[in-house]
Amino acid sequence: MTRRLAEEGQKPKIMVIACSDSRVDPAILFNADPGEIFVVRNVAALVPPYSPDSSHHGTSSAIEFAVKDLGVQEIIVLGHYKCGGVAAMRSIHAGNQLEDREFIGPWMALAAEACSMHGADDPEAAAAVEMATIKTSIRNLKTFPWVQKGIDNGTLRVHGWWFDINSGNLLAHDPRTGQFSIVDSIPDLSAK
Numbered sequence: 001m002t003r004r005l006a007e008e009g010q011k012p013k014i015m016v017i018a019c020s021d022s023r024v025d026p027a028i029l030f031n032a033d034p035g036e037i038f039v040v041r042n043v044a045a046l047v048p049p050y051s052p053d054s055s056h057h058g059t060s061s062a063i064e065f066a067v068k069d070l071g072v073q074e075i076i077v078l079g080h081y082k083c084g085g086v087a088a089m090r091s092i093h094a095g096n097q098l099e100d101r102e103f104i105g106p107w108m109a110l111a112a113e114a115c116s117m118h119g120a121d122d123p124e125a126a127a128a129v130e131m132a133t134i135k136t137s138i139r140n141l142k143t144f145p146w147v148q149k150g151i152d153n154g155t156l157r158v159h160g161w162w163f164d165i166n167s168g169n170l171l172a173h174d175p176r177t178g179q180f181s182i183v184d185s186i187p188d189l190s191a192k
């Protein structure tokens with residue numbers, strides 16, 4: 001398997017944008033083998049808006065490679081319950097200062113809108129903010145013109161999933177209703 005992948009190159013058809021959290025490894029969660037899913041992980045699975053400039057765009061570079069070079073057919077934004085990045089964002093939104101932290105605040109500001117929609121002070125709202133953050137990432141994905149073009153052509157589909165690390169349930173975003181609902185079983189993204 002590994003030698004064949006080395007010789008022939010990777011041809012994954014699925015990209016997963018996931019959180020760095022150690023509890024939500026997409027390959028383990030979705031039973032994928034090497035070569036089967038192209039993954040970028042960052043704090044809170046955020047996608048920044050399309051903004052080509054001289055800044056260092058790690059996530060956007062991965063999206064560009066996945067779409068333009070690999071020709072992935074699916075992009076899954078995978079958020080999760082008890083996301084530390086979202087918790088930090090909610091804390092900042094509630095007026096707290098994060099001591100001695102230089103990067104997390106500006107990074108999570110990408111999803112600040114999710115906080116303002118779901119009361120930062122309400123502990124019950126954490127999951128709602130996590131799901132709203134996924135929707136923000138999906139919206140930002142569509143600002144990449146070649147992502148939107150793929151969606152329009154029917155060659156690319158974008159999904160929002162939220163994994164409940166407490167219950168083990170996976171909830172999928174329904175673009176028609178804007179709601180997340182439980183899927184029957186965790187999808188197996190193995191090509192076999």
Ligand SMILES: [Zn+2]
Pocket residue numbers: 019020021043044045080082083084085086
């Ligand atoms: Zn997280």
